[in-house]
Structure formats: structure tokens, C-alpha cells
Amino acid sequence: MTDVSRTHARRGVFMVLGFGLLLGSLRLAAQETRPPSPASFDPVVATNAYLATVAGEDRARSNAYFEGGYWLQLWDFLLGVLVNLVLLGTGLSGRMRNLAERLVRFRPIQTFLYWVQYLLLTTVVLLPMTIYEGFLREHRYGLANQTFGPWMGDQAKELAVGLILGGLAVSALYGVVRRLVRTWALWGAVAAMILMMLSVLIAPVYIAPLFNKYTRLVDPAVSSSILSLARAEGINARDVWVFDASRQTKRVSANVSGFATTMRISLNDNLLNRCSLAEIEAVMGHEMGHFVLNHVYKLLLFLAVVIAIGFALVKWGFERVTARKGAAWDIRGVGDTAGLPLALILLSTYFFVLTPVLNTYTRVVEAEADLFGINASGQPDGEALADLKLGEYRKLDPSPLEEVLFFDHPGGRNRILMAMKWKAEHLVEAEANARRAAEGDRQRGWSPESAQAWGREHEPARGK
Numbered sequence: 001m002t003d004v005s006r007t008h009a010r011r012g013v014f015m016v017l018g019f020g021l022l023l024g025s026l027r028l029a030a031q032e033t034r035p036p037s038p039a040s041f042d043p044v045v046a047t048n049a050y051l052a053t054v055a056g057e058d059r060a061r062s063n064a065y066f067e068g069g070y071w072l073q074l075w076d077f078l079l080g081v082l083v084n085l086v087l088l089g090t091g092l093s094g095r096m097r098n099l100a101e102r103l104v105r106f107r108p109i110q111t112f113l114y115w116v117q118y119l120l121l122t123t124v125v126l127l128p129m130t131i132y133e134g135f136l137r138e139h140r141y142g143l144a145n146q147t148f149g150p151w152m153g154d155q156a157k158e159l160a161v162g163l164i165l166g167g168l169a170v171s172a173l174y175g176v177v178r179r180l181v182r183t184w185a186l187w188g189a190v191a192a193m194i195l196m197m198l199s200v201l202i203a204p205v206y207i208a209p210l211f212n213k214y215t216r217l218v219d220p221a222v223s224s225s226i227l228s229l230a231r232a233e234g235i236n237a238r239d240v241w242v243f244d245a246s247r248q249t250k251r252v253s254a255n256v257s258g259f260a261t262t263m264r265i266s267l268n269d270n271l272l273n274r275c276s277l278a279e280i281e282a283v284m285g286h287e288m289g290h291f292v293l294n295h296v297y298k299l300l301l302f303l304a305v306v307i308a309i310g311f312a313l314v315k316w317g318f319e320r321v322t323a324r325k326g327a328a329w330d331i332r333g334v335g336d337t338a339g340l341p342l343a344l345i346l347l348s349t350y351f352f353v354l355t356p357v358l359n360t361y362t363r364v365v366e367a368e369a370d371l372f373g374i375n376a377s378g379q380p381d382g383e384a385l386a387d388l389k390l391g392e393y394r395k396l397d398p399s400p401l402e403e404v405l406f407f408d409h410p411g412g413r414n415r416i417l418m419a420m421k422w423k424a425e426h427l428v429e430a431e432a433n434a435r436r437a438a439e440g441d442r443q444r445g446w447s448p449e450s451a452q453a454w455g456r457e458h459e460p461a462r463g464k
């Protein structure tokens with residue numbers, strides 16, 4: 001992490017040491033009454049026992065789903081390059097720019113109109129792949145809850161958002177490129193970061209509600225423990241929301257979204273209904289970790305650097321390619337929107353090559369949130385059980401190399417092992433927390449059977 005946080009951590013260590021010495025004598029008495037940790041609890045054995053509960057067909061399906069995703073990343077990248085090359089090679093990109101220029105005189109609007117044509121055309125061409133990847137495949141692996149009509153409805157909304165927000169972003173970025181011909185890579189990255197900040201800011205308020213219904217967490221049986229957890233971590237109770245993800249998917253999930261005043265934690269209704277309170281507390285503790293550790297801001301800063309380097313490489317590559325191909329592809333220069341497909345080929349190649357680096361950045365951040373969540377919730381077994389449910393769509397026991405290359409979260413084994421290591425040091429506390437959560441489940445009428453019934457209730461109706 002950053003130097004600043006390391007300095008804070010070091011200062012924190014000294015403070016804790018000081019307090020430790022001060023309170024040492026007081027704590028001694030308390031420790032004597034605490035039962036000694038049984039040496040028989042082995043985190044590795046406990047982890048293996050958890051992983052063994054997902055075996056046979058279930059494990060094979062999860063592995064096949066996730067491993068298929070490795071190849072999809074490659075095909076999506078290659079297909080994108082191919083479509084962009086066709087747009088350039090056939091001169092279609094140049095004709096789309098000419099049309100935009102004939103329709104209006106104002107440059108930013110020309111760019112916007114080019115983007116509208118570009119996005120509509122590529123969306124239609126790539127639609128079969130989108131349907132396979134987002135609809136057919138999700139149903140084949142039993143992850144989707146949505147019939148085709150509503151799914152296409154969501155796709156149309158996504159397209160509308162892409163046309164408007166994408167168009168504004170592309171117009172703004174081309175404005176920077178045209179005005180600052182030498183230094184646009186740097187200022188373009190600054191502009192990109194401002195655009196990302198704005199989109200993250202408005203996303204929870206204006207975009208997410210287009211697809212799902214968001215309500216404040218009020219379910220009294222769950223809210224008391226979640227809001228207590230939030231208060232203990234210095235989070236405003238008004239920042240916890242529930243959304244109806246079961247409209248689209250069976251996946252258990254939660255997230256932190258927004259920026260500054262719109263920042264919030266959201267849990268989905270699958271999590272709320274399919275998981276025990278111990279699992280919910282562990283997952284919400286994880287999300288609170290993202291919130292408290294300012295992961296959104298750190299990620300934006302990291303991306304700003306990544307994009308600045310990416311833009312510099314695009315600038316370099318664009319000049320070299322257009323020196324030879326510019327005339328044939330009817331590209332007048334880097335500020336000409338007809339060159340957008342070339343810029344996107346270069347940029348997507350950069351991001352594709354960088355995949356393991358980006359994954360490693362987020363995987364490290366996710367491990368931090370895991371550790372924060374286990375410490376906040378004190379529910380290591382809840383964490384392990386939730387990790388097994390996440391294993392429905394994420395391979396549970398990958399090889400170390402696989403994890404580095406493809407995993408944007410730690411693999412199931414590492415997440416469970418981290419929780420079991422915590423448990424080994426807090427056996428008494430973990431047991432007491434689990435008992436309290438089980439009591440909460442009785443109060444809200446939750447049981448493994450009610451969880452299964454919820455899953456069946458939200459399966460897509462046959463024949464629609």
C-alpha cells in the first residue's frame with residue numbers, strides 16, 4: 001500500500017505497544033480465567049474439511065464455469081480487435097466520421113455522433129457473443145434467474161447509458177487530445193480520472209436503480225446486527241442498502257459503490273435470504289473493510305497511473321501505425337474520431353497484457369477487506385461458508401499461477417485458510433459469535449431449508 005498508510009500503520013503499532021504495556025497488568029487477571037486454546041485446531045485441516053464439502057458434480061461445474069471464463073477473456077479481446085480492424089480496413093470508420101461532419105458543424109457533437117454510430121454498430125455485431133456469454137452460458141451453469149425478454153431489456157438500458165455517458169466521455173477526451181497535441185496522454189489521464197470519479201459518484205443514485213430496486217436495510221432481524229457492526233466501524237447506518245439482485249441472478253453478492261456523499265454499502269437479496277446471519281456478518285464486514293480502508297479512492301488513483309501509461313503507449317503506437325496506414329484507413333490524425341477503433345485496439349491490447357497486474361492489485365485489496373471483515377465480524381466460519389457459496393461462480397482451489405493470472409479476488413482456499421487462521425487464535429470468541437448469530441437466525445425464521453426454498457422461488461419460469 002501507500003507510504004502514508006505504512007506510516008500510519010507504524011505509528012499504530014507503537015501506540016498499541018504502549019497501551020499493551022500500560023494495560024499488561026490488568027489483562028493478566030482476565031487471561032487466567034480464559035480457557036487455553038486447544039492445540040488440536042489446525043487451520044489447514046479445517047480448510048480442507050470445508051473445501052471437501054463442495055465435491056463431485058458441483059465442484060466440476062464451478063471449475064468449468066470459471067475456467068471457461070479464462071478463454072472468454074481471450075476471445076472477447078480478439079473479437080474486439082477484429083471488429084475494430086474491419087471498421088478501419090473497410091473505410092467504414094472514415095465514412096462514419098464523414099457522416100457526422102455532414103450532419104453538424106460543432107466538433108464535440110461530431111465526436112458524439114461518431115460514438116453513437118460506433119457503439120450501435122459494434123453492439124449489433126457482437127450481440128451473438130453477448131447473448132452467449134451473458135444469457136445462454138449463465139443459464140447453462142444455473143446462475144441466471146432472468147428470462148430472455150427482461151434480460152434484453154437490461155441490455156437495452158445498458159446501451160442507452162453507454163450511448164449517453166460514453167458519448168460525453170469520448171467527446172471530452174477527444175477535446176483534450178485536439179487541444180493538447182503533445183501532452184494529451186497526461187491530461188487525458190487526468191480527464192479520465194475526473195470522468196471516472198463523476199461516474200462512480202452518480203452510479204448508485206442514477207444508474208444502479210435503472211436495473212434494480214434499492215431500499216434501505218430495515219429487516220429488523222438482520223439490521224440490528226449489521227447496523228451494530230457498521231456503528232462499531234464508524235460507518236453511518238444510512239449507508240447500508242438492499243437490492244433485488246434475484247431479478248437477474250442466483251449469485252450471492254454485496255458491494256461498496258459511490259464516491260464521497262453517495263458512497264454506500266449494498267447487499268443483495270440472495271445474500272440476505274440464502275445465507276445465515278454469520279455469513280451475512282462476515283460478508284458485510286468485508287464490504288465495510290472496503291469502505292473504511294478507502295479502497296474506492298485508492299483504486300481510482302491506481303487506475304489514473306495505469307491509464308496515463310496506457311495513453312502514452314497509445315500515443316506512441318498510434319503515431320507509428322498511422323505513419324504507414326493512416327492514408328489507407330482515412331485517419332487524419334490522433335484527434336480524428338475515425339481513428340477511435342485504432343486507439344481502442346492499442347488500449348485494449350495494453351489492458352489485456354496487464355490483466356495479471358490489475359487482478360493482483362484488486363486481489364490484494366480484497367484480501368485486506370477479508371481480513372478486516374473477519375476481525376470486524378468475528379465470524380470465521382461464516383466467512384468460510386460464504387466463500388463456499390461464492391465458489392458457485394469462482395473456482396475454489398486454483399493453482400498459485402492461476403490465481404495470479406486470473407483471480408481478481410483470492411481463491412476459495414486462501415480465503416477460507418485466512419479465516420481458519422483467525423479462528424485458531426480466537427476459538428472462544430468465534431464460538432460465542434456463532435451462537436449469537438444462530439440465535440438471530442432463529443428469530444428471523446431462517447434455516448437452510450428456507451434458503452433453498454428462496455432459491456427455487458426465484459428460478460426463471462419455464463417456457464417463457
Ligand SMILES: [Zn+2]
Pocket residue numbers: 286287290366369
Ligand atoms: Zn470485496
